[in-house]
Structures are given as structure tokens and as C-alpha cells.
Amino acid sequence: MNEKVIAMKKIRWGILSTAKIGVEKVIPAIQASTHSEVMAISSQSLDKARVAATKLGIPKVYGSYEELLDDPDIDAIYNPLPNHLHVDWSVKAIRAGKHVLCEKPIGLSTKEAEQLLAAATAQPELKVMEAFMYRFHPQWQRARQLVDEGAIGNLGAIQSFFSYYNVDAANIRNRTDVGGGGLMDIGCYCLSLSRFIFGAEPRRVMGAMLHDDSFGTDYLTSGLLDFGSGTSVFTCSTQLAPYQRVNILGTTGRIEIEIPFNAPPDQPCRMWLQTNGKLEEIIFATCNQYTLQAEVFCQAILDNTAVPTPLTDAVDNMRVLEGIVESARSGSWVVIS
Incomplete structure (x- = not known):
């Protein structure tokens, strides 16, 4: 893993969308994590992103998901998009060099889940996990x-x-x-x-x-x-x-x-x-x-160890x-x- 990432004390998060579960539950929880810093949030509506950012104290806002993925200061992505967009945008995040925590269910089918697994396997330095927080x-x-x-x-x-x-x-x-x-x-x-x-x-x-x-x-x-x-x-x-x-x-x-x-x-x-x-x-x-969940995920990134719930588990589910x-x-x- 890149020595710069190993030396970091906090993982810098970017959020894909202003989904209710993210704004009300997951983002505040990530912000409370010792090793996390939520740096940016994106939405297809820049106004919605700004409202969420103001509410949660997030410094950066983007009016598209692509812009957030292009941000070099973001290390990890949390993806709470609707189910049919889980795999597509998680794959794009991986290809942009980001770690990914994706909401459940991982996709719409086993075939989709296997596509995400293939993308993650191609870049083993990145951590990708399905967000079964329970x-x-x-x-x-x-x-x-x-x-x-x-x-x-x-x-x-x-x-x-x-x-x-x-x-x-x-x-x-x-x-x-x-x-x-x-x-x-x-x-x-x-x-x-x-x-x-x-x-x-x-x-x-x-x-x-x-x-x-x-x-x-x-x-x-x-x-x-x-x-x-x-x-x-x-x-x-x-x-x-x-x-x-x-x-x-x-x-x-x-x-x-x-x-x-x-x-x-x-x-x-x-x-x-x-x-x-x-x-x-x-x-x-x-x-x-x-x-x-955020703590465990961040620790896997910082220590370059396997995430506790591998993507193979998501495929099997x-x-x-x-x-x-x-x-x-x-x-x-x-x-x-």
C-alpha cells in the first residue's frame, strides 16, 4: 500500500448522494469515528448537497458523483445510492482509486455482485466491503x-x-x-x-x-x-x-x-x-x-489488512x-x- 496512506491517522471520506440513511445515520456515525473525516458530499442536485453539507459540517460539495470521485483528497467512498446504482458507482469509485463501503444489498443480482468482486480483485490495494453494520x-x-x-x-x-x-x-x-x-x-x-x-x-x-x-x-x-x-x-x-x-x-x-x-x-x-x-x-x-463499522473499515485501510466481511460474502448472500x-x-x- 502507498506509504502516504499508511501514515495517515484519518481516512478522508466522500459521500455519494444525500440519501436519507446517510444524512441521518451513517454520515454522523462516520464523523464520530476516530479514524474518519468526512470531507465531501455529492448529489445530482448541487443545492441538495449544499444543504446536507451545511447540516453536517462537511467542507466540500459537488453537483455530480463524477466530480467527487475525481477529488484526489478523498480516500474512501460511502455509497448509499439506490440498489440499482450500487455496483455501477462502486466500480467507478474503485477505478478512481477509492476504497468503497457500499450499502446493502450489494447489487441486484449475483452477476452484478461478481462484477464488483472482479473490479475489486483487479485492484487488491483497495478495500471494498458491503455495509452490513449489524x-x-x-x-x-x-x-x-x-x-x-x-x-x-x-x-x-x-x-x-x-x-x-x-x-x-x-x-x-x-x-x-x-x-x-x-x-x-x-x-x-x-x-x-x-x-x-x-x-x-x-x-x-x-x-x-x-x-x-x-x-x-x-x-x-x-x-x-x-x-x-x-x-x-x-x-x-x-x-x-x-x-x-x-x-x-x-x-x-x-x-x-x-x-x-x-x-x-x-x-x-x-x-x-x-x-x-x-x-x-x-x-x-x-x-x-x-x-x-467505520472504525473497522478504516483500520483495515490503515493497517492494510483484509476487511472483516469480504466481497465474496456479499456475492454468496x-x-x-x-x-x-x-x-x-x-x-x-x-x-x-
Whole structure:
């Protein structure tokens, strides 16, 4: 890696777009990271970029994504663009010599994800990672540790549920042309956590999907992942009461995570560990999982080490997601691995 980058104490970030998740959650969290400095934000509307920059105290604004990528003072890009633009602009950022943290899902298909992987592989000095921030929260690190240590016996089943209610036709989550739908937006978490906790890929998957007659997007998707040694079942919905919960069950105990995905940055989180008939509540100190994600990503750049979630994981998650969709269409099991 370039000695100049190694010597840097902070990674200089540029933000592609004024997306709500970036402005409200991720950018402030990156700014709170010890090794980060948000230097620029871009938008197709210069006025929108200026408003966001003023609100967040970002020194540089650009009226196009290309201008930001051309800025030699930017080291890393955060890409929260709509799903259909994830791969295209992440590839452009890589070719511009920037590290990339890209929002989930990594793309619209396995083929797209593989295109991004190929671009990243061609420039191995750059770090590229899918932004599944939940994995960096201590509650998930602890859950995986407990499972790996056999605290709940042999892992047998995972149950996950994630929902919210949104019937705004203009919202990108309800638009098929930009990769909307419940599975792409929040179901991808359920697939990711299943693979994360089992530490393996499912052999086959089964899916069922209901689609909104007006939007065309799936508003309720359920799935079953068969890992051979156990299963994971999930339901996600964009038209149900807001709720989220994960249960992880083994032969001698279980783990329940109260707020598994949108862990609040301003209050402690809880999980429960039940073993030998005893229920233990585990409290996790207040933290911001987006800040933790930024810290880990920056550290990988500064130390020139591998990112904790390689792009191959993103490709594998997309492969499982496509399997759920294919199964829902065919009504049959789809073999993954």
C-alpha cells in the first residue's frame, strides 16, 4: 500500500448522494469515528448537497458523483445510492482509486455482485466491503461467540422477523425499477445473519413471496434455509407492524436478540441466554454500530489488512437471495451449494 496512506491517522471520506440513511445515520456515525473525516458530499442536485453539507459540517460539495470521485483528497467512498446504482458507482469509485463501503444489498443480482468482486480483485490495494453494520454490534459478536463455544449446544434453528409499514408509492423501497421490495431491503439481513451464525452456506432454500398489485414489489416474503445441520426460517415485510426479533436455538439452550438490526445508538441493547433452565439477561453498553463499522473499515485501510466481511460474502448472500426469489416463482426447493 502507498506509504502516504499508511501514515495517515484519518481516512478522508466522500459521500455519494444525500440519501436519507446517510444524512441521518451513517454520515454522523462516520464523523464520530476516530479514524474518519468526512470531507465531501455529492448529489445530482448541487443545492441538495449544499444543504446536507451545511447540516453536517462537511467542507466540500459537488453537483455530480463524477466530480467527487475525481477529488484526489478523498480516500474512501460511502455509497448509499439506490440498489440499482450500487455496483455501477462502486466500480467507478474503485477505478478512481477509492476504497468503497457500499450499502446493502450489494447489487441486484449475483452477476452484478461478481462484477464488483472482479473490479475489486483487479485492484487488491483497495478495500471494498458491503455495509452490513449489524455484524459489528457487540450483541452479534457475542451471539456468534456463544454459538461457536457451544453455549447452547449444537446449533439447530434460527428464527428471524423484520418488518415495517410503508405504502408510499414514491419511496424507493416500493419501486421495482430501482431494486425495491422487502427481500432486497430487509430480508437480506435475515439471510446474512443466518449465514453468519451458522458459519456456512445453505445447501438449498425455499421461498414464498406476496407482491403488491400497485407497486409490483414483494411486500411479504418468507423463506427456509437448509444448512444440513439445521435450518433458518425468516419473514420480512414492508406492510406489517414494525417489529424485529431473532431467536437462535440449540440442543441445550437459546439466544434471543431484542433489537437485532436497528440497534439504537442512544440506549443499551439486550439479549437473553437461556441454558439449563436458567434465563440470563445480557446488557450491551450504548454504542453506534455504524461508527463501529467505520472504525473497522478504516483500520483495515490503515493497517492494510483484509476487511472483516469480504466481497465474496456479499456475492454468496446475493446467491441465496436469488435462490429465494427463484423458489417463490417455481414453488420448489432451489439448490445453493
